[in-house]
Amino acid sequence: MATAPFSPNQIMIRKLENIFVLTGEEKQALMELPIHTKEIKSNQDIVKVGDQPNQCCLMIEGFTCVNKVSIEGKRQIMALHVPGDIPDLQSLHLRVIDINIASISPCKLGFIQHKDLHQLCERYPRLVAAFWRETLVYASIFREWLLNIGQREAYSRIAHIICELMVRLKTVGLTEGNTFYMPTTQAEIADATGMTPVHVNRVFQALRADGLIITEKSRMTIPDWDKLQQAGEFDPLYLHLKNDGNA
CATH class of the missing domain: 2.60.120.10 (Jelly Rolls)
Known part of the structure; x- marks a missing residue:
């Protein structure tokens, strides 16, 4: 948890x-x-x-x-x-x-x-x-x-959500390095991205195959933060944090 x-x-x-x-x-x-x-x-x-x-x-x-x-x-x-x-x-x-x-x-x-x-x-x-x-x-x-749902491709949509969660959890001390707890199911990610659970599953497989994420049950690890940011078109500006929001 x-x-x-x-x-x-x-x-x-x-x-x-x-x-x-x-x-x-x-x-x-x-x-x-x-x-x-x-x-x-x-x-x-x-x-x-x-x-x-x-x-x-x-x-x-x-x-x-x-x-x-x-x-x-x-x-x-x-x-x-x-x-x-x-x-x-x-x-x-x-x-x-x-x-x-x-x-x-x-x-x-x-x-x-x-x-x-x-x-x-x-x-x-x-x-x-x-x-x-x-x-x-x-x-x-x-x-x-x-914007994420309406204009980004499926791969970028999910990468963006992972990046956002990483930054938001870090601000309240809930990350261990580049690892954090992400309990969302694929059905919930589907409801958040306008995709089907099957499509979400395929995107997660692709992200793992490309070395951008490692998943173990509800634990999410990001081996290469810069590459995941690029894949998700992620700029933390919209979170309006006092720091730059970089992980």
Whole structure:
């Protein structure tokens, strides 16, 4: 499982610090923010379209996905979320949720009451900008995924997603060199890339044959980061990290 070696509050701080400069006072306030933790199994709904939640969900361990389902029952995965992310941060200001968020591995989640977040932001106005920037980064990732699905070839689509996960997991301390935990199934990658599971399988075989990835169950190793970046047309600019995002 993707397990961050920090407390839930520290995970949130570490993630925000990758996109925003926090003062010592702001970090202390975030450390004191009440967070109720809960463990859930894989393939469980966290929020669904039409829900009106009174809390936000912080990823502590595991992976979740944002998805929507067509009237025919076809699922489109629009984003993957890793520890440190708050995938439903929009619910702080939008009354009704218009997406589904579901676990794709066993997860540990931290739930933060909206009222506590509102009080925090009233006391520390700069944190409004930090959370707003976090939301804008999610929007940037959505735009990149739209390009990935619409214009890149299958080989590049999957290479790009692997590169993105590598960088995002590294920012929260969840990589060992160029190895990380990637629990997604081929069916889930298919839903994220607009491909069939059979096609996804063939692309993974090609990536392994070309020496760009090594897979062992849920462990992903990248032997040549530069070549994988080139194959995926990956530029971390859209993640808006304080560093350059290079692995």
